[in-house]
Amino acid sequence: MDKKYHIETDAIHAGQEPDPSTGAIMTPIYQTSTYVQKSPGEHKGYEYSRTGNPTRTAFESLMAALEGGKHGLAFSSGMAATDTIMRLFKPGDHTIVGNDVYGGTYRLFDKVLKQYGLEFSFVDVTDPEAIEAAIQPNTHLIWLETPTNPMLRLADIRAISVIAASKSPRIWVAVDNTFASPYLQQPLSLGADIVVHSTTKYLGGHSDVVGGAVVLNDEEAYLKLKFLQNAVGAVPGPQDAWLTMRGIKTLHLRMERHCENAMKVAQFLSDHSAIAEVYYPGLESHPQHDLAKRQMPKGYGGMISVIMAGGRDAGYQFVSRTKLFALAESLGGVESLIEHPGVMTHASTSDSTFPVPASLVRLSVGVEHIDDLLEDLQSALVGL
Numbered sequence: 001m002d003k004k005y006h007i008e009t010d011a012i013h014a015g016q017e018p019d020p021s022t023g024a025i026m027t028p029i030y031q032t033s034t035y036v037q038k039s040p041g042e043h044k045g046y047e048y049s050r051t052g053n054p055t056r057t058a059f060e061s062l063m064a065a066l067e068g069g070k071h072g073l074a075f076s077s078g079m080a081a082t083d084t085i086m087r088l089f090k091p092g093d094h095t096i097v098g099n100d101v102y103g104g105t106y107r108l109f110d111k112v113l114k115q116y117g118l119e120f121s122f123v124d125v126t127d128p129e130a131i132e133a134a135i136q137p138n139t140h141l142i143w144l145e146t147p148t149n150p151m152l153r154l155a156d157i158r159a160i161s162v163i164a165a166s167k168s169p170r171i172w173v174a175v176d177n178t179f180a181s182p183y184l185q186q187p188l189s190l191g192a193d194i195v196v197h198s199t200t201k202y203l204g205g206h207s208d209v210v211g212g213a214v215v216l217n218d219e220e221a222y223l224k225l226k227f228l229q230n231a232v233g234a235v236p237g238p239q240d241a242w243l244t245m246r247g248i249k250t251l252h253l254r255m256e257r258h259c260e261n262a263m264k265v266a267q268f269l270s271d272h273s274a275i276a277e278v279y280y281p282g283l284e285s286h287p288q289h290d291l292a293k294r295q296m297p298k299g300y301g302g303m304i305s306v307i308m309a310g311g312r313d314a315g316y317q318f319v320s321r322t323k324l325f326a327l328a329e330s331l332g333g334v335e336s337l338i339e340h341p342g343v344m345t346h347a348s349t350s351d352s353t354f355p356v357p358a359s360l361v362r363l364s365v366g367v368e369h370i371d372d373l374l375e376d377l378q379s380a381l382v383g384l
């Protein structure tokens with residue numbers, strides 16, 4: 001699409017022209033591994049589906065439009081997207097990473113990529129000065145997640161991008177935008193260079209597909225990543241690309257309700273005696289609420305973490321007793337989920353200098369009726 005539309009319109013139309021051969025309004029699932037050539041090397045733009053597939057192309061264009069970037073690339077999971085970005089770097093290259101990133105990102109950096117000579121410093125990214133102090137002559141990348149999983153801390157994308165841009169040679173800023181989704185926050189417009197998504201979460205939105213995506217503007221880096229996407233091969237199949245596009249059509253509607261419900265749940269939990277602390281960027285009590293208002297003006301997302309007054313055991317009981325909030329890993333689907341990060345999603349951080357608190361419980365607030373959600377939490381908390 002040449003015209004610039006609002007994100008609500010892009011979510012439904014971007015990258016998706018009616019099928020030229022039939023007029024089908026929905027992008028077909030091109031369930032094919034290869035493409036017939038007229039003569040060697042003479043083809044219609046597609047040779048082999050690791051290299052390219054028309055359903056994936058539509059999804060990649062859609063992702064680029066949603067993040068307001070030039071180029072999109074799709075991957076078989078969020079971790080595959082992250083891993084492929086890290087292959088832009090060489091042994092001895094240094095990356096500054098937030099010290100409470102998603103457990104799987106920490107595991108990939110600390111347990112896998114370190115063995116190949118990549119260097120990492122894990123720092124408190126709520127403090128731009130701490131980031132500046134951690135910059136070394138071999139620093140090439142700053143990896144941010146905001147809000148973070150699971151502590152819901154924020155990084156000031158604009159301030160950190162200004163610091164990174166002032167250095168020579170240049171330092172890239174990558175933002176894992178999974179928690180906010182492009183509906184609530186567009187990191188490229190705030191100065192970041194690369195956006196990463198686990199499309200498994202809010203983008204797919206229905207807990208039925210695993211995937212990842214990268215969006216960026218820089219032509220040279222895009223071509224390198226496109227080369228790596230094909231060379232490494234962690235690509236999604238056409239069914240997964242299609243299913244994610246289908247989910248994205250209602251991204252804006254879902255995010256509005258996720259934000260609305262989560263705000264009410266956060267307020268309810270703040271007032272409950274079984275809960276010692278609530279982490280939600282939309283609460284005035286959040287230490288970075290002012291930054292949240294600036295950086296995520298449309299809403300604060302559907303994720304909430306709480307510290308149980310009764311400690312770890314109370315947390316175990318809480319997550320086992322809810323009925324609507326299903327006890328499960330992952331997040332961002334239409335249905336509400338609850339989990340214990342210390343033993344579930346973030347067990348891999350237990351040996352780090354920043355393990356998640358044992359009394360922490362994380363909620364992914366869905367789009368069910370708010371009264372049913374509050375009632376479920378209320379009864380699960382009785383006596384805790």
Ligand SMILES: *Cc1c(COP(=O)(O)O)cnc(C)c1O
Nearest residue numbers: 077078079102149178198200211
């Ligand atoms: C889930 C998640 C990932 C990993 O994505 P997968 O699709 O599970 O590989 C990365 N970052 C964040 C913030 C996540 O929540």
